[in-house]
Amino acid sequence: xxxxxxxxxxxxxxxxxxxxxxxxxxxxxxxxxxxxxxxxxxxxxxxxxxxxxxxxxxxxxxxxxxxxxxxxxxxxxxxxxxxxxxxxxxxxxxxxxxxxxxxxxxxxxxxxxxxxxxxxxxxxxxxx
Numbered sequence: 001x002x003x004x005x006x007x008x009x010x011x012x013x014x015x016x017x018x019x020x021x022x023x024x025x026x027x028x029x030x031x032x033x034x035x036x037x038x039x040x041x042x043x044x045x046x047x048x049x050x051x052x053x054x055x056x057x058x059x060x061x062x063x064x065x066x067x068x069x070x071x072x073x074x075x076x077x078x079x080x081x082x083x084x085x086x087x088x089x090x091x092x093x094x095x096x097x098x099x100x101x102x103x104x105x106x107x108x109x110x111x112x113x114x115x116x117x118x119x120x121x122x123x124x125x126x127x128x
Contacts, residue, residue: 040105042112042126049096050109059091067118074119082107 046054046064053061062069073081085106088094095101101109108127115123 039102039108039127041128042105042108042110043128045101045105045109046112049098049101050113052096053092054113061092062113062117064113064116070114070117070119074114078107078110078122081110085110 040048051064053059054064057063057066057069062073082103083089084092086095086103095106096109105127108125111122111125111127115126
């Protein structure tokens, strides 16, 4: 086997360095992008926003875990509940007052609250 020429060694080094840099940047920026795009679970959204009212029932908010507070609302249908939560309804501001929540996260939170209040059919829709 012949020895590599100096120019070939330089090109090989530049190529290898470029690949290493590309992979490093892909790991750094790829993971940050995935983290930024990751959706919060229903429990996380509840804890960060919904609990302020739904833990105690302030302003007539249906309380988490109290099925009787949720029966009439659940019977309206999930899409109506989602519309009210996303756009605001009566005393509840749009997205619970946090416009940073994504619509899908709000839907996860609704499913979480319903499942924790005795409506088991929503338990697998909480983003957990």
